[in-house]
Amino acid sequence: MPPSLERRSSPRPAVGHNVHTTWCLGWFLGVAITSLACFQQSRAQGTTEIHRTLVVPATEILIFDVEIASGDLQILYGRDGQVSISGYAKASAEAKVDDTFFPSVLTIDQQGNHLNVRQTPSPAHPQKAVSIFYRIQVPYRTEVTSKVGQGKQNIIGILGPVKAATLHGNITASYVSKNVHAQVDDGNLDLQEIGEHVEATTGSGNITCARVSQGVSAETIDGDIYLAVVGPSQASVKTGTGRLEVRAARGTFVGSTQAGDLHITAIPHDAWRLSSASGNIRVELPPTAKFELDAAVGSGKVVVDREDIAKPNAEVRHIHDQVNGGGKLIEAHSDAGTIVIR
């Protein structure tokens, strides 16, 4: 019989009381130490919040300037005549935050209808050790200039204009009535339901813009661009294999890619100029659309999949046609990609 089995099968009462007491003491001690450790750890982590409500003139546009060294920032419509600022901080295992955290890093300065909010880095709280989230509710008539070092920005439901910049992190904005200018070095941009013009630039990241009635200027060094239901626009993917996808362009459109594909589906309300280095270009238009087509390739080919345009043979590098009697000029040019017209 193996020893362990033997011990297990030993009659417990032989050593009963002492063993049990010792076991209980040990158990209690273990629980106590663990609890204490957990308690200390939870103290070390900690969370803290700040809530401030400011009265602002309801008859004037709020000029809101916000700069956050690190943390996620949400600016959204709440009600007119007041600004509600809520900040939430949570420390990781090796750091701690308490009620002194926000007062030490956050300054809120109001001069009439000008509001400045600044969150500076804290030497006592390394950037990665504390996660911070700000939710700031503002009047509808608010102009925003925002800068975030590391973190996401989300701006919703205000008049604008909005000028938002982030070094590392995404920017989303929606339901802004005036211009939006959004720039990130490393991150994605998602801008929807914008009343005026959008200017979107990112170093590395994707750009999505939808329902921008006065058009978009979008540029990414390396990433995809998606536009839908936009006014007169231009979009450019500067390097790499980033794709450009456009649906429902409502005005002039100028788009370019490098090795990525360019795909546009829309009614040709106005002239388009499409180009790629080696990416393919695909143009999809309604069967009854009237337009003037000028498609040219360097080393690629032109493929036509429509009844109203004569299908070119494989050697053809350039076609020009007045489709359904002609209309706005659609120019497509690719150095080494294929152009498909459907």
Added chain:
Amino acid sequence: MKETRRFAQGLAVSCILLLSAGMAFGQNDPGVRGGLSNTGGGLQQQGIPIPHPPVISANPTTGKPINDNELASFLEGIARAGQLESTCDDCADVTDGSAVNNLGELDSMFPQFHTNSNGLGARHNADQCFACHAQPTLGGSGGFLVPNPGDKIPQQAENPQFRLIPHRYGRQNVVPSFEHRFGPIREVRFKHKPDGTPDGGVHQLWTVRGSINDSTIPNCSLTQPDFEAEYKNGNLAFRIPLQMTGLGLLESIQDREILSQHDATASLRAPLGITGHPNRSGNDGTITRFGWKAQNKSITIFAGEAYNVEMGITNEAFPTATEEDPDCQGSSKPEPNDVVRTDSTEIKNQKFDNPLHILPDWQQFQMLMRFTDGPAPDPNPSDSAKRGRTIFADIGCSLCHTPQMQTAPVMNSAVLQNRPVNSYTDLLVHHMGSKLADDISQGQAGPDEFRTTPLWGVGQRIFFLHDGRTSDLLQAIREHFSPASPNYPASEANGVVRKFNQLSPAEKQTILDFLRSL
């Protein structure tokens, strides 16, 4: 000597009159909190856009704010409710659903002279939701608007039914004499049909005849009902717009809460002769609660009805047009008009690239109502207002104007569930006697019965009671009193009004101050 005596007599009479006036007017309605010039159309008149409806505040019980999807629905709802409707199906000035930017509008989301939506019915009361819901903010109750939007020098804000709506885009409507320049926005119901049987329905004020922005109805020759004759015959019942704010909270109150609050005051109500009962749905028997007679079951039904009745825009809930004259509907206008969007093209700017664009305007409108906050009371009420709150309860006003109810404990929306609603209504209907009776029955609400009007926001309303007969709160209180008549029982409010009348002028003033703080 004679002259001296006459002078003395005259002086004495004057003094008595002045003293009487002083006693009678020892208390005054302080008027719209913040002032008319700082709310609604008063702002518009100064070139300042009317504030937008407030987003529902974070749940005070749990701290949960509105979530991102709810907020997006709310904001899309503002865009839809602000749209100015053109008559045909594709003749809006800018692309359907787009904000009107850079065209001189004061607020791109609330255009006044560029249409950005379609579907206005041949008969209607208004051509955009916010036209009748703009006091003190968009989404509020009826107020005033500048009648000449786009002109360099704005005229004084006034009842939009007086000039703006009836004549917008050249429409040739005769403005009835009951729509006053600085009076309430009124819609009308006819009490009886020509044959004497009950009518009760809304008869829309305006037609599209003469519209210069719709080439599809050149032969429209619709005429308005003969409102003057009906008015003269006493056949009109007026209704003014209710505020849309806080309706999601009212909808979130369970029937059991309404009934238990009612039961809790039974012993206090009985001596005062206050009964009250719910209006109930004829389909499922549950309590209906929206509208002057609590006749509508839900915000959704309310929205569908408002689109068809107020704007003549047919929809899934109310799919049949109130006026089907083909000369005034346009040959290409589909019916129902405002429906879930299944268009296969992007012509109407309704691509399926955002689920919010699939829902029709009327449904987004109900989402807006659902997530609009209740009216905010004065954050710094005066001492008089604070005292008035106590007296308001002491004399029994709060037996019907229930200060607070609680929403359902568990709901799909965390921001709506299990939170107090300070609406000052029991959501029940009460007999109000002959003075307020309008001879319209709706569901189980009889001809002299009305829902206890929620008092939240009363501090910034201009007009009171269902027909907007007064803008003086003191008068509104007095109108609650009505003795029994051959046709109607006495008002259930009589006992409380008697107690009010017994208060000193200073005490009455505290109640008025309290009400204006709400």
